[in-house]
Structures are given as structure tokens and as C-alpha cells.
Amino acid sequence: xxxxxxxxxxxxxxxxxxxxxxxxxxxxxxxxxxxxxxxxxxxxxxxxxxxxxxxxxxxxxxxxxxxxxxxxxxxxxxxxxxxxxxxxxxxxxxxxxxxxxxxxxxxxxxxxxxxxxxxxxxxxxxxxxxxxxxxxxxxxxxxxxxxxxxxxxxxxxxxxxxxxxxxxxxxxxxxxxxxxxxxxxxxxxxxxxxxxxxxxxxxxxxxxxxxxxxxxxxxxxxxxxxxxxxxxxxxxxxxxxxxxxxxxxxxxxxxxxxxxxxxxxxxxxxxxxxxxxxxxxxxxxxxxxxxxxxxxxxxxxxxxxxxxxxxxxxxxxxxxxxxxxxxxxxxxxxxxxxxxxxxxxxxxxxxxxxxxxxxxxxxxxxxxxxxxxxxxxxxxxxxxxxxxxxxxxxxxxxxxxxxxxxxxxxxxxxxxxx
Amino acid sequence: xxxxxxxxxxxxxxxxxxxxxxxxxxxxxxxxxxxxxxxxxxxxxxxxxxxxxxxxxxxxxxxxxxxxxxxxxxxxxxxxxxxxxxxxxxxxxxxxxxxxxxxxxxxxxxxxxxxxxxxxxxxxxxxxxxxxxxxxxxxxxxxxxxxxxxxxxxxxxxxxxxxxxxxxxxxxxxxxxxxxxxxxxxxxxxxxxxxxxxxxxxxxxxxxxxxxxxxxxxxxxxxxxxxxxxxxxxxxxxxxxxxxxxxxxxxxxxxxxxxxxxxxxxxxxxxxxxxxxxxxxxxxxxxxxxxxxxxxxxxxxxxxxxxxxxxxxxxxxxxxxxxxxxxxxxxxxxxxxxxxxxxx
Numbered sequence: 052x053x054x055x056x057x058x059x060x061x062x063x064x065x066x067x068x069x070x071x072x073x074x075x076x077x078x079x080x081x082x083x084x085x086x087x088x089x090x091x092x093x094x095x096x097x098x099x100x101x102x103x104x105x106x107x108x109x110x111x112x113x114x115x116x117x118x119x120x121x122x123x124x125x126x127x128x129x130x131x132x133x134x135x136x137x138x139x140x141x142x143x144x145x146x147x148x149x150x151x152x153x154x155x156x157x158x159x160x161x162x163x164x165x166x167x168x169x170x171x172x173x174x175x176x177x178x179x180x181x182x183x184x185x186x187x188x189x190x191x192x193x194x195x196x197x198x199x200x201x202x203x204x205x206x207x208x209x210x211x212x213x214x215x216x217x218x219x220x221x222x223x224x225x226x227x228x229x230x231x232x233x234x235x236x237x238x239x240x241x242x243x244x245x246x247x248x249x250x251x252x253x254x255x256x257x258x259x260x261x262x263x264x265x266x267x268x269x270x271x272x273x274x275x276x277x278x279x280x281x282x283x284x285x286x287x288x289x290x291x292x293x294x295x296x297x298x299x300x301x302x303x304x305x306x307x308x309x310x311x312x313x314x315x316x317x318x319x320x321x322x323x324x325x326x327x328x329x330x331x332x333x334x335x336x337x338x339x340x341x342x343x344x345x346x347x348x349x350x351x352x353x354x355x356x357x358x359x360x361x362x363x364x365x366x367x368x369x370x371x372x373x374x375x376x377x378x379x380x381x382x383x384x385x386x387x388x389x390x391x392x393x394x395x396x397x398x399x400x401x402x403x404x405x406x407x408x409x410x411x412x413x414x415x416x417x418x419x420x421x422x423x424x425x426x427x428x429x430x431x432x433x434x435x436x437x438x439x440x441x442x443x444x445x446x447x448x449x450x451x452x453x454x455x456x457x458x459x460x461x462x463x464x465x466x467x468x469x
Numbered sequence: 470x471x472x473x474x475x476x477x478x479x480x481x482x483x484x485x486x487x488x489x490x491x492x493x494x495x496x497x498x499x500x501x502x503x504x505x506x507x508x509x510x511x512x513x514x515x516x517x518x519x520x521x522x523x524x525x526x527x528x529x530x531x532x533x534x535x536x537x538x539x540x541x542x543x544x545x546x547x548x549x550x551x552x553x554x555x556x557x558x559x560x561x562x563x564x565x566x567x568x569x570x571x572x573x574x575x576x577x578x579x580x581x582x583x584x585x586x587x588x589x590x591x592x593x594x595x596x597x598x599x600x601x602x603x604x605x606x607x608x609x610x611x612x613x614x615x616x617x618x619x620x621x622x623x624x625x626x627x628x629x630x631x632x633x634x635x636x637x638x639x640x641x642x643x644x645x646x647x648x649x650x651x652x653x654x655x656x657x658x659x660x661x662x663x664x665x666x667x668x669x670x671x672x673x674x675x676x677x678x679x680x681x682x683x684x685x686x687x688x689x690x691x692x693x694x695x696x697x698x699x700x701x702x703x704x705x706x707x708x709x710x711x712x713x714x715x716x717x718x719x720x721x722x723x724x725x726x727x728x729x730x731x732x733x734x735x736x737x738x739x740x741x742x743x744x745x746x747x748x749x750x751x752x753x754x755x756x757x758x759x760x761x762x763x764x765x766x767x768x769x770x771x772x773x774x775x776x777x778x779x780x781x782x783x784x785x786x787x788x789x790x791x792x793x794x795x796x797x798x799x800x801x802x803x804x805x806x807x808x809x810x811x812x813x
Binding site: 137138141144145146147162163165166167168250299301302303304306429430432433436437439440443444447449462465466 | 516517518519520521523540541542545606610611612613630632633635636650759760761762763774777778779780781
């Protein structure tokens with residue numbers, strides 16, 4: 052019996068050993084490389100990883116890569132656009148086989164930088180003074196500037212021209228005008244609302260900053276969200292919905308605010324540059340204008356949503372990776388990219404050229420001057436969820452503004468203390 | 470020296486293990502090894518981004534953060550567990566009963582076009598759950614078909630916002646009797662048991678979760694029906710003949726002959742249903758992402774969120790193991806209860 056058992060164990064171990072041997076690299080000694088230098092420079096192959104966007108964007112990016120490859124005979128870049136991006140990137144980074152350059156969203160930056168997976172750009176980023184300061188800051192974590200922003204979008208006010216005219220309303224420039232306008236534009240009988248507001252931190256936060264409030268202290272040691280300013284902002288945002296002057300997208304059967312705006316169930320919306328191609332594509336007949344967001348007691352504020360090209364900390368070919376990233380975010384590459392008219396150039400020097408082509412989108416670009424970064428600390432997703440959770444409960448009449456802010460503050464301080 | 474290898478007995482052993490090797494290797498590499506790795510990760514503070522060996526050993530910290538320490542992780546976990554339990558309790562019994570009912574009907578001799586019914590009931594089970602979830606979003610929209618039909622049947626019905634409705638059904642039911650968060654005794658809404666107030670614990674599934682439960686019942690019933698159908702066709706005809714001779718009517722036959730004989734299959738169907746529902750993820754991923762107000766936050770969704778969106782892979786692994794422990798012990802318990810009586 053004992054021997055049978057020992058045999059089985061030995062067999063299993065043997066199989067395992069075989070398996071390990073099969074997985075291990077071949078043991079045959081590789082011949083030493085010939086000492087003389089090769090006359091033809093070796094071609095370095097790079098992989099750029101990103102998420103798939105619209106067909107127009109995917110095509111344009113491929114064209115840019117082709118241009119780059121033609122200009123750099125020693126570097127060959129392949130573009131790899133993946134679905135379920137975060138998961139794929141995380142597996143590649145943790146597995147030690149990162150792509151040579153990849154998209155990094157500003158909200159995700161602290162996670163990646165904090166894990167030590169991103170290379171610090173610093174001086175390797177060319178002409179970094181030309182980037183808008185708010186965008187440089189969005190990719191600065193604990194004092195280090197990590198990666199050059201590829202483009203950005205800001206939040207602005209979209210308004211339905213015909214509906215505003217019919218109601219005889221000017222485009223609102225203050226909170227008071229926004230509320231009064233939303234009230235005048237609302238026709239509950241017809242199922243039309245003045246404004247569409249989702250239960251989303253990424254939208255409420257502009258009101259928080261406009262009221263003069265903030266989320267945390269500059270060094271992320273403590274939450275500063277339980278203040279009279281924040282209470283005023285949350286009260287203003289949620290009362291618009293509770294008083295019936297604004298609707299959530301789902302309440303009018305829409306998937307997101309843009310859809311509600313396009314279906315003309317809401318006269319105004321607060322969204323970013325992505326509204327422009329969406330409306331053009333889905334609702335070409337809706338005439339609308341774009342304006343800067345109304346100012347609150349604390350002045351003007353908006354959010355900048357931006358993505359950079361990151362280089363992994365243990366890049367196989369750091370020199371070539373930075374060449375690629377600098378080209379893509381340099382004058383030539385960025386102009387090719389932003390001439391699509393979707394997202395905006397992150398370099399101040401390209402501002403005039405872009406505005407010359409898309410004068411109607413000026414309010415989005417004007418936001419760059421007073422935009423806040425969408426970036427906190429690793430694990431801030433818990434706070435994001437807590438804010439959304441509380442706004443939803445206020446909308447449903449199950450939570451008060453005071454209790455909500457206290458709860459968000461507690462969750463936030465717990466996350467910051469981790 | 471190896472003469473013993475030539476003996477008949479060892480030849481059998483060698484042949485056995487050799488035949489087992491391909492499947493065994495695959496199981497070891499793709500099942501056992503990842504499970505062990507996940508167990509290892511659950512004791513570390515790994516963020517899921519940097520290489521695994523750069524993380525630190527933190528002992529039981531991930532488990533205590535979930536189960537013991539007061540905070541957002543504990544309250545999220547028990548919220549997720551609460552939602553998941555309501556989900557399981559709603560879906561498993563309903564789908565089992567409906568599946569048995571459908572199987573019994575489809576098994577009748579007088580029924581014409583059996584294969585048509587079989588196919589149409591089974592169809593949702595083989596369709597991609599993502600595709601079905603997307604269609605469901607469309608059906609359950611505020612201006613979608615469900616609200617339209619309900620409005621046609623009940624003219625007073627105003628149309629529910631199914632997909633963003635955080636009201637719990639038990640709360641709504643209690644509300645009929647005037648019981649709500651303001652009228653219940655204060656301790657119900659202030660005292661916290663495992664991160665949630667008693668009033669939160671008894672919320673029932675939210676309307677949104679209920680919609681997802683309906684979807685899940687509809688998609689899984691077909692699979693369970695097929696299993697029941699196979700079992701029904703396995704019951705020897707002479708037992709029914711004997712029952713008929715004894716003068717049993719059709720209900721008595723069903724209750725006294727069919728049901729007891731289906732007992733092992735019922736155990737199988739309930740276990741399968743329970744494991745599946747405890748791990749509900751894809752519908753949540755497509756439809757609600759845990760919202761509104763965390764009422765569709767489930768344990769499996771929490772694993773995904775913490776592992777891939779919130780840099781806490783260690784916590785995610787620990788959550789997965791707690792879920793495993795729950796499913797495992799409930800399956801054992803259920804086996805005790807349903808165990809086939811030996812006198813049959």
C-alpha cells in the first residue's frame with residue numbers, strides 16, 4: 052500500500068517536473084553573438100496600447116502611427132486597441148510584459164504611479180511648458196510629471212437654441228440664472244425638463260468647485276468636503292432635480308444626458324466635447340449652442356478629463372518609447388490628432404490653429420484656464436461610489452444633504468488614511 | 470530493480486495515471502494553481518498592478534477589513550452580501566418551481582409540438598447573457614415595452630423607472646402599512662449590525678435588482694427544465710401503472726411518485742442555481758454596475774471592482790474566498806437536508 056502511494060506521489064511530482072521543464076526556456080546554450088557590429092541599424096518594434104474609440108478616431112490614430120513609422124525607419128510601432136482596457140493593461144503590467152506605451156486616464160494615474168508601474172517623464176517630455184498647467188497637474192503625482200497629455204475635454208453647457216428662444220431666455224451665466232432658466236424651460240406635462248443631471252460625482256464636482264468648495268486638501272491628507280460651500284453645491288444640484296426643473300437621464304428613458312438632450316427632453320445639459328460628434332451623428336437636426344458653465348459664488352470652474360501616453364517603468368526600449376510619445380504629443384502628431392475636432396489640443400501653442408477650425412467649440416477650450424484635474428489618490432473609487440450613492444439617495448428622497456456630506460467625508464478620510 | 474513495475478497491478482496504475490495526465494495537467498495549471506495563487510494573494514496587500522512579488526504579507530488584514538473592522542469595506546461587503554442573498558432567495562426557488570412545471574408540461578404525452586416548446590424555453594439559456602442584458606435594458610426603460618404593456622393593462626399605472634429605482638420591495642410593501650424610515654423605531658435606522666442598520670437589512674431587493682432577478686429566472690429556467698425533463702423521462706412507467714392500479718389521482722401520483730424520485734435532481738438543480746446566483750456578475754456589469762445607491766452591488770461585482778478598478782487585488786481575493794466559503798457551506802447544509810431517504 053505504502054509503495055503504491057509513494058509511487059503515485061513520485062509520478063505526480065514527475066509530471067509536475069516535466070511541466071515545469073516544458074515551461075522553462077530551452078536550456079541549449081545560445082552561441083555568443085558575433086563580435087563585429089551589424090552595419091544595418093536594428094529595427095525596434097514597439098506596441099502602443101489603447102482602448103477602442105469611434106471608427107474615425109481609430110482610423111486617424113492608425114494614420115498617425117503610419118506617419119511616425121515612415122519618419123522613423125528604426126522604429127516600427129503597432130497599434131493595439133483592446134476592449135476591457137483596464138483589465139488587459141493591469142494583466143500586462145502585473146505579468147511583467149507591459150506595452151511600450153499606453154493610454155493613462157488622469158483618474159487612473161495615481162493607481163499606476165503609486166504601484167510604481169509608470170516611468171516618470173520629467174525632463175524627457177519635450178516642451179512640457181507648452182502644456183496647459185491644469186493638464187500638466189492632472190498627470191503630476193507626488194511632485195513628478197509622469198506623462199504628456201494626448202488631448203482633453205472639459206465640461207460646458209449645451210443648450211437647445213430653439214427651446215431657449217421659445218421661452219425667451221438668455222444663456223445662463225450664473226447659478227441663479229441657471230435655476231430660473233431651467234424652471235422656465237420645464238414643461239412637466241409635455242415631459243420636457245430645463246436641465247438633465249445624472250447622479251454622478253463627475254458632474255456634481257463642477258458645482259462644488261464653483262461654490263468655492265473642494266474635495267480634499269492639496270496634499271490629500273484630509274477631506275474638506277463637509278463645508279457650507281459643499282452643502283450649498285449639493286443642495287443646489289439636488290434641488291434642481293427634486294423641484295422638478297431637472298431630470299435624471301433614466302427618468303426620461305435615456306441612457307445618458309446626451310441622449311436626453313438629443314431627444315429634446317431636456318433643454319440644457321452639462322457634458323464635454325464628446326457631445327459634439329454624438330449629436331452630429333445621432334441627432335443632426337437638433338440645433339444647439341455651447342457656452343461656458345455658469346459661475347457660482349466661488350467663480351468659474353470646470354473639469355478637465357484627459358488621457359496621456361504613459362511609458363512603463365520597466366520599458367524594454369525606453370528611448371524609442373519616449374520618441375514615440377513625444378512625437379504623438381508634439382506639434383505635428385497632436386495637430387493631426389486634434390484636427391478631427393473631437394478632443395482638444397493640450398498645447399497652448401496649438402490653440403489658435405484649433406479655434407480657427409472649430410470656432411463654435413471655443414467655450415470648451417476656454418475652460419482650460421480654470422479647469423480642475425480629475426485625479427485623486429489610489430483607491431479613490433470608494434469615495435466616487437459613496438458620492439454617487441448619496442446623490443442617488445437624495446434624488447430618491449431618502450437622504451439629506453447634511454447626512455450625505457458627513458457620510459462622504461467619513462468614507463473619504465478612511466480612504467486617505469489607508 | 471524495477472521488476473515490480475511489470476506486475477499487473479502497477480501496469481494498471483501507470484496506465485491510469487497516464488490517461489489522467491492530460492486532463493490532470495490542465496486542471497492543475499488552470500484551476501488548482503490559480504486557486505492557490507488567489508489564496509496566497511488574499512493574505513497580501515497586492516494592488517494588482519505591480520508584479521505580485523512586490524506586495525507585502527498582511528496576514529488576515531484583508532479578511533478583517535471585510536468582516537470585522539468598521540468602515541466602508543465592511544459595510545460594502547455586507548451590503549453586497551445582503552443583495553446577493555435576496556437575489557439567491559428570489560431566483561433559486563422561483564426558477565426551480567417554474568422549471569419543474571415546464572418540464573412536467575412538456576413531458577405530457579398529449580402535448581403536440583413538444584420540440585417547439587423545448588426549444589423556445591431553452592433558447593434564452595444559450596444566448597449570450599450580455600446580448601440579453603442589453604435587450605433587457607431596452608425593455609425595462611422608462612418608455613420601454615414593459616411599462617407600455619403594464620400601462621395598457623392597468624391604466625392608472627404611471628410607469629416605473631425600473632433600471633434606476635433603489636426602493637426595496639419589502640420597504641415598499643411595509644410602506645403600504647405606513648412603515649417607513651421615519652416611522653419605525655429610531656434604533657432601526659441608527660444601530661448598525663455588521664455595517665448596516667436593521668432597516669437596511671430588511672429592505673428586500675430594489676426594483677432594479679428585481680428586474681435583473683426576473684431576467685436571470687427567464688434565462689436559466691430553460692437549462693433547469695432540460696435537466697428535469699431528462700429525469701422525468703427516466704422514471705420507470707411501471708411505477709405510474711402501479712399508482713394507477715392503486716387508484717391514485719394525477720396530483721397524488723405527482724406528489725407521491727414523481728417528486729420523491731426527482732429528489733436527487735432537485736438537489737442538483739438547486740445547487741447549480743445557488744452557485745450560479747451567488748456569483749451573479751455579467752448582468753450587473755452590463756446593466757447597473759452596482760447602482761443605483763449600491764442596491765445591485767453583489768459580492769462578485771465587488772471582487773471585480775476592487776481587483777480591477779480600485780487597486781485592491783488582495784481584498785478582492787479575500788472577498789472571493791469568503792464567497793467560496795459561503796457557497797461551500799450552504800451546499801453541504803443543503804445536502805444534509807435533501808439527502809435521499811434510503812428506504813426508497
